[in-house]
Amino acid sequence: MATWRGRDRLAVGLAVVAPFIVSTMLVPLRDRIENTDVALLLVVVVVAVAGFGNRPAGYLAALSAGVWFDFYFTEPYQRLTIGDGSDVETFVLLMVVGIAVTELAVWGRRQGATAHREAGYLAGIQAAAEVGATGGSSQDLIKQVSGRLVDVLHLEGARYQPGVAGFGGPARLCRDGRILWKGHVWDVDHDGLPAETDIELLVENAGRLHGRYLLSAVPDTSAPLSERRVAVTLADQVGASLGRS
Incomplete structure (x- = not known):
């Protein structure tokens, strides 16, 4: 920070x-x-x-x-x-x-901080997976993952939009953990998460787009690649749940 x-x-x-x-x-x-x-x-x-x-x-x-x-x-x-x-x-x-x-x-x-953080990541992914495996509500999972995304990426907020194609405007958190904005790769390690725009995280399953999370970052927030990949994994849990339903 x-x-x-x-x-x-x-x-x-x-x-x-x-x-x-x-x-x-x-x-x-x-x-x-x-x-x-x-x-x-x-x-x-x-x-x-x-x-x-x-x-x-x-x-x-x-x-x-x-x-x-x-x-x-x-x-x-x-x-x-x-x-x-x-x-x-x-x-x-x-x-x-x-x-x-x-x-x-x-x-x-x-x-110690890394071990604690990774334990939190695993707990979040496991909790999200259990909701889907036990037939829990997709809406409950969407809300739960929204909170997990805020914790993992140290965000100001995260909101879900269903059925959004996700074109134009926001930066995008890609599946490989990179962030693209205005046609360029954003240097997260040097500049932190972009706070001047929302960050789009697509929720997909089997090639079908179900919606997206719009992430609001705090200025100068660090988010290592491992954290960004965890965020993608959490979004995949939502995609899998919506795909089943």
Whole structure:
């Protein structure tokens, strides 16, 4: 999305503040704990911020941790200089480890989000298939798939029009997941879904056109190819149901 979510903004704030707070709390113990132990505690803070937020927040937390480690725990104290070679190594390792754990946290969150999203896709397709298999109403299935399309593609809305030939005007979501508009392939990966026009998703079965969904996208909405193909599969479920009826 073009704008950051509130959670990401909060994570950036924590990236700046949390290492400072932890470092300040450890200052009274400076003569009793090793600098390597302080660095490990600051790495924990970086991991927590990166796990909660995003990559910029994790990088900023690593930088903040390095700055406050230098300021409070390397001689001369309360100056951004390091006089001891071992402290230089600790500082560098703190930064490197902070960046590495940030990348691991971002990767883990991405994998978890992908798994959750794919589970939702499968649940939606299964639910739509069950309606058709158990002889449920095609109208109920049309409404259910409309809601699923909104969820899958993060749309503002999706409405069904029966018996529409679908010529001219809207962009079209094709069976292979591409979006065509004004005779050209729309670059969804770069520009997001087109929001200046409806997006037409045809509902067909055995070569017969039953109708179409008109999809209303939110500006700057990302929709990977996998999501677009799921949308086509959902429309196929409606087409199959209407074909049977």
